[in-house]
Amino acid sequence: MTSAAITLRPSRERSLARRHPWIFSGAIARVDGDPQPGDTVVVRSSTGDPLALAAYSPHSQIRARVWTYDTDDESVVDDEFVAARVRAAVARRAPVLGERTDSARIVFSEADDVPGLIADRYGDTVVVQCTTVGAERFREAIADALSELDGIRSVYERSDADVREREGLAARVGVMRGEEPSADLVAYEDGLRYVIDVGGGHKTGFYLDQRNTRRAIPAYAAGRRVLNVFAYTGAFSLVASSAGAASVSSIDSSGPALAIAARNGELNGVDVGELVEADAFTALRGLRDRARQYDLILLDPPKLASTEQQVGKASRAYKDLNLLAIKLLAPGGVLMTFSCSGAMTAELFQKVVAGAALDAKRQVRIIDRLAQPSDHPVPLWFPEAEYLKGLVLQAD
Ligand code: SAH
Numbered sequence: 001m002t003s004a005a006i007t008l009r010p011s012r013e014r015s016l017a018r019r020h021p022w023i024f025s026g027a028i029a030r031v032d033g034d035p036q037p038g039d040t041v042v043v044r045s046s047t048g049d050p051l052a053l054a055a056y057s058p059h060s061q062i063r064a065r066v067w068t069y070d071t072d073d074e075s076v077v078d079d080e081f082v083a084a085r086v087r088a089a090v091a092r093r094a095p096v097l098g099e100r101t102d103s104a105r106i107v108f109s110e111a112d113d114v115p116g117l118i119a120d121r122y123g124d125t126v127v128v129q130c131t132t133v134g135a136e137r138f139r140e141a142i143a144d145a146l147s148e149l150d151g152i153r154s155v156y157e158r159s160d161a162d163v164r165e166r167e168g169l170a171a172r173v174g175v176m177r178g179e180e181p182s183a184d185l186v187a188y189e190d191g192l193r194y195v196i197d198v199g200g201g202h203k204t205g206f207y208l209d210q211r212n213t214r215r216a217i218p219a220y221a222a223g224r225r226v227l228n229v230f231a232y233t234g235a236f237s238l239v240a241s242s243a244g245a246a247s248v249s250s251i252d253s254s255g256p257a258l259a260i261a262a263r264n265g266e267l268n269g270v271d272v273g274e275l276v277e278a279d280a281f282t283a284l285r286g287l288r289d290r291a292r293q294y295d296l297i298l299l300d301p302p303k304l305a306s307t308e309q310q311v312g313k314a315s316r317a318y319k320d321l322n323l324l325a326i327k328l329l330a331p332g333g334v335l336m337t338f339s340c341s342g343a344m345t346a347e348l349f350q351k352v353v354a355g356a357a358l359d360a361k362r363q364v365r366i367i368d369r370l371a372q373p374s375d376h377p378v379p380l381w382f383p384e385a386e387y388l389k390g391l392v393l394q395a396d
Contacts, residue, residue: 004033004056005042006064013045016052019381021066021110023054028063037168038137040067040077053077055115055134059168065115065134079141085114086145096375097121103187103196104375105208106146111377111385116167119146120204122187122196124153127204128176131163139176147177154178158204173199186267190215192238193267195260202257207232209388210300211373213336216392217298218243220334224295226273227251227287227328229280229321234261234272236298241270245296248273251283284324293330305341314341315352322356326364329395336370342387349389357393368392 008016012027023043035041035056041064043052050071054064067077089112096104106126107119116132119142126146130136139157147155155177164171175181186193187206196205214235221240228237231250238261241248250273252258258275265272276283280301299321305314318339325335339349350366357364370390372378378386 004031004035004039005044006031006035006054006056007044007048008046008051010046013051016043016066016069019069021054021115021382022062023064023066025061025063038133040074042071042074055132055137057133057167060132060166065110065132067113067115067134079138079144082114082138083141083145085112086117086119086142088112089114089119090149092377093375096373101187101189101211103189103206103208106149106375108376108385110382111379114142117142118204120206120208121149121152122185122198122205124151125181125185125196125198126152126155127181127198128155128157128159129161129204130157130159130169130172131161131167133167133169136167136169143176152178154181156181156198158198190239192242192270193264194235194238195233195263195267197233197256197260200256201260202232207235207300209340209372209376210235210338211375212370213298213300213338213390214239216336216368216370217296220296220336220392221245225293225330226296226298227294227325228298229284229325230300230302231261231275231298232257232300234258234264234275236300237261237272238264238268238270240296240298241265241272242268245273249276250274251276251278251280253277253279281320281324284321284328288324288327292328293333294328295330295333297325297328297333297335299325299335299337300340301338303341304339305343308343311341311343311348314344315348318344318349318352319356319359322353323359326357326360326362326393326395329362331396333395334367335364335393335395336390337393338370338388338390340388342384346389350391353391353393357395363396364393366391367394 007030089107116135118129160171198205222244226240228250372388
């Protein structure tokens with residue numbers, strides 16, 4: 001039985017009425033019953049009406065995240081409730097997982113009604129990230145539910161994202177269920193195999209969110225000179241090369257990531273091309289100074305703006321990168337350029353890129369747009385889930 005409750009300030013129930021699941025600290029008038037981190041609390045309107053049951057995060061600005069708007073039974077949020085949410089999320093991935101790939105994001109936090117839980121499946125392995133105390137509370141039930149999925153041998157935790165600090169949570173990495181993931185774990189997608197470093201890689205090991213781009217690349221790559229900037233483990237390079245690129249060159253500042261890119265080439269019997277360990281800004285300037293030209297450039301920088309305060313500074317960095325890349329395009333060349341900063345809107349990103357094209361003195365047209373794939377859904381009631389946007393540009 002839940003006894004703790006938070007009461008909202010007048011008119012602060014509006015976002016909940018639109019089904020937005022976040023309750024910010026500033027919206028709260030009163031907390032009763034001494035709830036502990038991760039406890040389920042009743043959320044009440046300023047007039048005392050129960051509106052929702054939510055996970056309490058006393059250390060975060062997002063003070064509570066809604067589990068359910070059904071407040072009849074305050075004890076409903078239990079292990080089985082969360083496990084059922086996990087299973088429902090997995091069921092929604094049926095169109096993604098199948099013949100073309102054995103890997104997908106199977107739980108995407110608020111977008112799947114499990115705030116704070118990310119779960120990525122790579123073949124027989126699930127990699128889990130808990131980023132909130134609410135999800136942390138149910139980590140055993142979550143691990144059980146994931147380990148019971150068909151064909152799963154290992155559930156591994158990679159709860160070492162910085163955002164945990166905001167929740168007062170320490171990092172946690174290791175096996176949750178089953179076996180230690182294979183050192184040779186590979187993901188399969190569209191006829192290619194990718195080495196996944198679940199213990200040491202970025203995020204959970206692979207950029208599942210760039211699947212739409214991997215699928216778009218072949219149409220632009222055959223016979224072309226390709227430059228992959230921020231290449232990580234070379235997924236784009238591998239796709240381009242296997243689609244018949246004339247040459248492929250990959251730049252990344254991470255030696256270990258490029259070492260996996262080389263392994264990926266061997267694994268697939270594909271020449272992954274030149275691998276350059278360097279700072280991308282410096283390397284791009286070097287290529288510009290040598291007047292190099294490419295027919296297809298991929299530009300997928302890390303998140304340059306984590307908060308709205310950082311958007312201004314990030315915009316300048318995005319502009320520099322895109323300016324340099326546009327200058328390297330051969331006549332008719334194509335640039336696929338991305339921002340994965342949720343804080344930067346698609347509209348602003350396009351403006352920044354337009355400014356770069358103007359400064360580069362090139363006429364550039366948008367010929368396609370790319371976005372996060374269907375296993376990273378964006379609920380209409382939670383637009384914050386949208387973070388990855390890409391422009392496919394063609395220069396005169
Ligand atoms: N496109 C890749 C993902 C890119 S993630 C894929 O689909 O797999 C961003 C990459 O940028 C990471 O691999 C990181 O090592 C690299 N990186 C970050 N800062 C960098 C810098 N200043 N110069 C070069 N690479 C950088």
